[in-house]
Amino acid sequence: MIFVFKLSHLLNTFAGIELKYKNLMASFGNAFSSSIGKKLIMGITGLFLILFLIVHCFINSLIFLNDGGLVFNLGANFMATNWLIRGSEVILMLGLIVHAVQGLRLTFQNQAARPVKYAVNNGNANSKWYSRSMGLLGTLLLIFLIVHLSNFWVVSRFTGIPTEDANGRENLYAVMQQAFQNIWLVVLYELAMVSLAYHLLHGFASAFQTLGWNHRKYSPLIKGVGVWYSIIISLLFAAMPVAFYTGLIK
């Protein structure tokens, strides 16, 4: 009898967890719908995507080994098959969607906060154009991502890669090589990487400011790292389609 009682007690505890979660969310109040909470979501998802870009850029840069994509395919294969990576991929997609949807919502809300525009507005006197154009740059990146994901991610994860490399691995390298024979795709990628560079140039330091990490000791370093990060990541990515198109790597 005692055992039965304890089991039901345990079940009750589990049943209550949903309510406890709801209570916790309620205690946060309007935290995430407030102006600062919305910024927080943008900042956290932004930093998450910034971390992802490091991994993505590193693995893709393996194509520059110019070994017919053997090492790159090894990395791409690992990313496509490791269950931990695949699990993180779901979080990555969610993060991307939240960042994009929230960003678009914020852009429209912010436009509505000034219904009558100025006849003359000298924005360049006090801020950088790309810091004022995050919505536009983000939209360009979103359009690019739809093309990009359907070209490579959908092929690698769902429809299947047709060929194998010398080591018998799925040859994503060949898919890239073939795709970047199309000059218009190369042009699209180059334009997108310019957008990415400017998006990151503002986004990197901005995310830290939003998280409240504005500090006289650390902020100068964060800003410097942000600039270098944006330039290096974008240049490496931008070099990939060009390298394939020009036949620099085979």
Place this chain on the structure above:
Amino acid sequence: MSTGNMNLTLKVWRQKDNKAKGSLVDYKLSEISPDMSFLEMFDVLNEQLITKGDEPVVFDHDCREGICGSCSMFINGRPHGPKDLVTTCQLHMRSFKDGDTIVVEPWRAAAFPVIKDLTVDRTAFDRIIAAGGFISVNTGNAQDANALPIPKIQADAAFEAAACIGCGACVATCKNASAMLFTSAKISQLALLPQGQPERYRRAQSMVAQMDAEGFGNCTNTGACEAECPKGISLENIARMNRDFYAAKFVSEEEV
């Protein structure tokens, strides 16, 4: 009236009342002294308008010493005109050239509706302060001024935040019409001092909630507010407000 040698074309926003549709109206001014303040130049314009039997341009002004925060003109695309760290009343005509065309508009924000011409309703700021921009103290004799030790770096930062005159240039120039620089300055000046601690996290939540309710936009960290602020209020204040807000919502056990 002292005369000078400047001839100017003004394009001034004229709007009869809150409901009316406004437009930019051209005015020619001659013999303007370069030593006049921008508001004195407007006084000359208004005297001419009154003499002609026209309605003078309505604009906010009070102390004309750069400390009250009343003046609020958006001049050639920048709040308080082309100079940094000055208000419109402290802007002088020598900052312009003879023959210049100067466009003057009111602050533009959903939360700052135009009352008439260049005057906008900035009571949204008052309501943000009323929501929590204060400390509660017992009545009676004033405490000894140095009873609570405050580190100098802390006192300086509080003082710099307290320099905000609430003119609204931050909102006016922000592409999102966000009031975060103003609100964060009003939160910081108290959050940095011991007297502000008991209500610190309640204050951050209440003032941010009021700021959102007024219909200001969301900050995107462009830094335009900091660059245009006549008192040089720093973006560090916004980061501090963010920290206080997170602490209030996610760490504090008190719910507002």
